[in-house]
Amino acid sequence: MNSNLSLPATRITQLANGMHLVIAERPGLPLVAVRLELASGTAHDPHSKPGLAEFAAQLLRRGTKTRTADQIDEAIERVGGSLGIDVDSDSTALAASLPSEHLPVALQILADLAQQPKFAASEVAAAKARTLAGLANDLDDPSSVADKAISHFSLGAHPYAHPGSGFSRSVKTFTRADVVEHHARAFGPDCAAMYVVGDLDGADVEALVQKRFGKWTRAAPPFEETPEVTGPSERQVIVVDKSDATQTQIRVASSGIPRNSPQYFDCMLAAGVLGGGFTSRLMEEIRVNRGLSYGVSSRFYSMRRGGEFAISTFTKNETVIEALQVSLETARALAAQGPTAEEMKRTQTYVNGLFPLQLETNEQLARMLADLRLYGIGDDYVSSFRDRVSAVTADKVKAAAQAHFPLEAYTIVCVGPAKHLKRALEPFGDTVKVRKLAELS
Amino acid sequence: MAKPARAAISPDLFPVHEHTLPNGLRVRLMPDHAVPTVSYYTFFRVGSRNERPGITGIAHLFEHMMFNGAAKYGPKEFDRVLESHGGYSNAYTSNDVTAYYEDFSSSALEKVIDLESDRMRSLAITPETLKQEREVVKEERRLRTDNDILGMLDEQLGATLYLAHPYRWPVIGWMGDIERISREDCLAFFRTYYAPNNATLFVCGDFDSDVALTLIRSHYGDIPSGPDAPEVPAYEPPQKGERRAQVRYPAQAAAVAMGWHAPKASDPLTPVMDVLQYALSAGEGALLTKRLVYQDELAVNVMVDYGWRIDPGAFSVYLELKPGVDPKKAEVVVEKVLQGVAEKGLASADLERAKNLLRSRALRELATHNGRAHAYGNAEVFMGDWRLALKMIDHYQAVTNAQVKAAAKSLFAEGAKNVVTLVPS
Numbered sequence: 001m002n003s004n005l006s007l008p009a010t011r012i013t014q015l016a017n018g019m020h021l022v023i024a025e026r027p028g029l030p031l032v033a034v035r036l037e038l039a040s041g042t043a044h045d046p047h048s049k050p051g052l053a054e055f056a057a058q059l060l061r062r063g064t065k066t067r068t069a070d071q072i073d074e075a076i077e078r079v080g081g082s083l084g085i086d087v088d089s090d091s092t093a094l095a096a097s098l099p100s101e102h103l104p105v106a107l108q109i110l111a112d113l114a115q116q117p118k119f120a121a122s123e124v125a126a127a128k129a130r131t132l133a134g135l136a137n138d139l140d141d142p143s144s145v146a147d148k149a150i151s152h153f154s155l156g157a158h159p160y161a162h163p164g165s166g167f168s169r170s171v172k173t174f175t176r177a178d179v180v181e182h183h184a185r186a187f188g189p190d191c192a193a194m195y196v197v198g199d200l201d202g203a204d205v206e207a208l209v210q211k212r213f214g215k216w217t218r219a220a221p222p223f224e225e226t227p228e229v230t231g232p233s234e235r236q237v238i239v240v241d242k243s244d245a246t247q248t249q250i251r252v253a254s255s256g257i258p259r260n261s262p263q264y265f266d267c268m269l270a271a272g273v274l275g276g277g278f279t280s281r282l283m284e285e286i287r288v289n290r291g292l293s294y295g296v297s298s299r300f301y302s303m304r305r306g307g308e309f310a311i312s313t314f315t316k317n318e319t320v321i322e323a324l325q326v327s328l329e330t331a332r333a334l335a336a337q338g339p340t341a342e343e344m345k346r347t348q349t350y351v352n353g354l355f356p357l358q359l360e361t362n363e364q365l366a367r368m369l370a371d372l373r374l375y376g377i378g379d380d381y382v383s384s385f386r387d388r389v390s391a392v393t394a395d396k397v398k399a400a401a402q403a404h405f406p407l408e409a410y411t412i413v414c415v416g417p418a419k420h421l422k423r424a425l426e427p428f429g430d431t432v433k434v435r436k437l438a439e440l441s
Numbered sequence: 442m443a444k445p446a447r448a449a450i451s452p453d454l455f456p457v458h459e460h461t462l463p464n465g466l467r468v469r470l471m472p473d474h475a476v477p478t479v480s481y482y483t484f485f486r487v488g489s490r491n492e493r494p495g496i497t498g499i500a501h502l503f504e505h506m507m508f509n510g511a512a513k514y515g516p517k518e519f520d521r522v523l524e525s526h527g528g529y530s531n532a533y534t535s536n537d538v539t540a541y542y543e544d545f546s547s548s549a550l551e552k553v554i555d556l557e558s559d560r561m562r563s564l565a566i567t568p569e570t571l572k573q574e575r576e577v578v579k580e581e582r583r584l585r586t587d588n589d590i591l592g593m594l595d596e597q598l599g600a601t602l603y604l605a606h607p608y609r610w611p612v613i614g615w616m617g618d619i620e621r622i623s624r625e626d627c628l629a630f631f632r633t634y635y636a637p638n639n640a641t642l643f644v645c646g647d648f649d650s651d652v653a654l655t656l657i658r659s660h661y662g663d664i665p666s667g668p669d670a671p672e673v674p675a676y677e678p679p680q681k682g683e684r685r686a687q688v689r690y691p692a693q694a695a696a697v698a699m700g701w702h703a704p705k706a707s708d709p710l711t712p713v714m715d716v717l718q719y720a721l722s723a724g725e726g727a728l729l730t731k732r733l734v735y736q737d738e739l740a741v742n743v744m745v746d747y748g749w750r751i752d753p754g755a756f757s758v759y760l761e762l763k764p765g766v767d768p769k770k771a772e773v774v775v776e777k778v779l780q781g782v783a784e785k786g787l788a789s790a791d792l793e794r795a796k797n798l799l800r801s802r803a804l805r806e807l808a809t810h811n812g813r814a815h816a817y818g819n820a821e822v823f824m825g826d827w828r829l830a831l832k833m834i835d836h837y838q839a840v841t842n843a844q845v846k847a848a849a850k851s852l853f854a855e856g857a858k859n860v861v862t863l864v865p866s
Contacts, residue, residue, distance in 0.1 A: 353527015
């Protein structure tokens with residue numbers, strides 16, 4: 001593994017209004033990815049209106065001052081393109097992928113969506129109905145319920161806690177005025193960056209972007225900075241009651257790190273040794289040795305201002321306690337002893353071997369470039385990645401495990417029949433609470 | 442200045458070096474040095490269609506067993522050695538094929554060839570590993586079918602749409618069969634289907650073709666070929682009338698799965714089917730999506746599937762409805778849209794969109810080593826020629842509205858429908 005990895009060469013410019021433009025030319029397949037990213041996400045939902053950022057973002061494509069929703073869809077899709085709108089904790093991205101020769105179309109549409117969405121009253125009402133239906137139906141997917149529940153219960157009042165889609169009780173209250181105000185604060189050139197990656201087909205991208213975005217101005221003040229995350233202080237157990245389930249989804253969360261933490265690589269390796277690949281400790285104990293589950297994993301979820309560490313698995317109701325016990329003991333053992341030399345080398349080689357797979361497509365590269373900017377990560381991230389992984393020591397992994405694994409303080413969420421689970425889970429927590437499934441919708 | 446629109450994709454864009462070993466193993470090598478990784482696919486021509494009642498699910502369970510030890514690399518060694526060399530492995534089983542793949546650092550090529558040839562030659566099936574994997578597969582069934590709305594609908598649809606053909610049972614197998622598959626069943630299965638003459642390698646990435654071929658010859662060359670796989674009883678009687686079934690489950694909303702018998706992948710109609718599928722469901726402007734999600738506001742999600750199959754398969758529509766919506770009402774709307782296509786074909790904008798989205802999808806798949814190896818392998822397994830991975834783009838371009846109309850008319854004929862409704866209980 002001695003070839004050098006790097007990001008493609010980029011041209012970076014900044015418009016007079018503050019918007020950044022990053023261009024990476026990649027000749028080859030005649031495709032291009034265009035990503036407009038705003039440094040504002042679900043963490044900026046008003047406290048009483050979780051879900052607003054995502055709701056507002058999805059409404060952008062339902063009509064602008066010059067185009068109806070159908071016209072927007074047709075403009076992109078008729079030429080073989082796709083448009084995705086993704087709202088994350090700290091960012092909102094409008095991402096278009098399409099044949100190179102139609103790059104100007106993508107720029108035109110994204111400029112239109114970002115700068116002059118219509119938010120027609122009828123579309124707001126229809127979107128509310130769609131969102132509420134989606135939230136209700138999500139309750140049928142135990143894994144989705146568990147994912148929503150774990151952050152909700154573990155991060156408490158922090159803006160990262162609530163699911164991006166919000167809750168029915170909040171979405172019901174959204175008004176057009178809410179949406180308009182949120183958009184005005186979230187969307188401004190000062191917190192916007194555009195990434196264009198792929199075969200540019202000779203287009204003068206700078207000129208096109210200047211034309212489409214040059215007059216963009218901010219309409220309302222930006223949001224305040226998100227506060228830092230604080231980790232759990234007690235052992236909390238929540239059962240979300242899904243009485244018909246024959247299999248229970250399990251999540252265990254404990255303290256995490258922000259994305260640009262100096263301990264990022266130490267933590268990555270700790271999570272990898274514990275529950276990264278197929279030969280990780282959790283996989284071995286839970287799946288291979290005991291056949292308890294089809295899957296188990298552990299990783300750090302790291303946002304701008306902090307995050308969490310989480311273990312994730314599922315098993316039939318009868319073996320939930322065993323799976324939990326084994327998971328916690330496995331984490332404890334690794335934190336107490338640290339990894340073996342063989343484990344370290346295997347995990348480092350594994351992580352480094354697979355890293356180039358994140359650098360194959362235009363969309364992946366656009367995303368990587370966007371992450372570097374959003375999280376304040378150095379430009380040498382890609383070229384130094386493998387050396388930094390290799391530099392992590394067993395002691396550093398042990399320290400990361402002791403600092404972050406679910407040892408003394410954690411939150412456990414089980415989505416399954418409370419009747420079977422509540423009593424049996426009592427030894428695991430200072431508190432065990434049962435919550436109705438509907439609470440997560 | 443911009444090039445003229447729609448530069449043609451050269452069929453030689455990704456060179457493929459083809460070989461067949463004396464023992465029948467087919468090899469396709471696709472060197473490419475974009476990133477220092479290799480994707481290594483082994484396609485075995487065996488799937489759930491090769492099973493029989495009593496051992497349904499064996500192809501998939503066996504796929505799990507392939508990771509559990511062979512002569513040189515014992516239990517747990519496959520993954521340990523692979524990960525230690527910077528690689529990752531996975532596999533999937535379908536109705537028609539079982540595909541294994543590794544994505545790994547280019548430096549691990551010889552090790553992967555060693556690992557793969559070892560298990561093709563000498564897989565060991567012990568009672569302990571079978572017992573463990575059986576439990577894992579049961580959990581997988583619980584995850585994907587027993588506690589999953591679409592999974593349970595799809596299982597019932599297969600069992601309704603096919604009366605005789607092996608496509609009628611789920612790939613994961615019935616729970617009762619998963620429980621009874623024996624070690625002897627697995628050993629017989631291995632001998633019959635896992636011979637080199639029943640396999641094709643597709644290797645794409647950062648390697649030298651001659652080096653790779655030499656390694657493959659030296660590692661696989663001694664594995665004896667096996668018997669021809671037994672013929673599959675592929676008969677399915679013509680459908681003589683509409684069939685309906687219900688699944689009662691405590692869900693938030695009703696859901697509907699509808700299916701019609703459709704041509705096999707090697708049928709010249711396949712590009713037309715793909716275009717029809719995309720026109721109905723690809724993108725927010727797709728016919729069924731626009732109508733059911735945005736206009737009539739009945740559905741949360743619409744999916745259409747025309748899966749490539751070795752034998753004639755199905756064209757299916759799946760609706761996740763909003764709470765409180767009457768599934769019959771949604772079904773009527775779907776019928777209206779489908780009969781509209783059967784009577785009038787597609788508007789030119791819809792036809793163009795479908796073709797261009799298919800083209801983009803095909804190109805995007807080719808952007809990664811894994812995607813390319815898989816797309817080329819898929820084209821060979823289902824259509825007999827890896828070149829069709831790129832040629833299909835031209836076939837899509839050539840589809841006419843008259844063809845789409847005729848295909849829809851035939852597909853959605855009176856009495857051809859199969860409907861499974863999820864009724865919230």
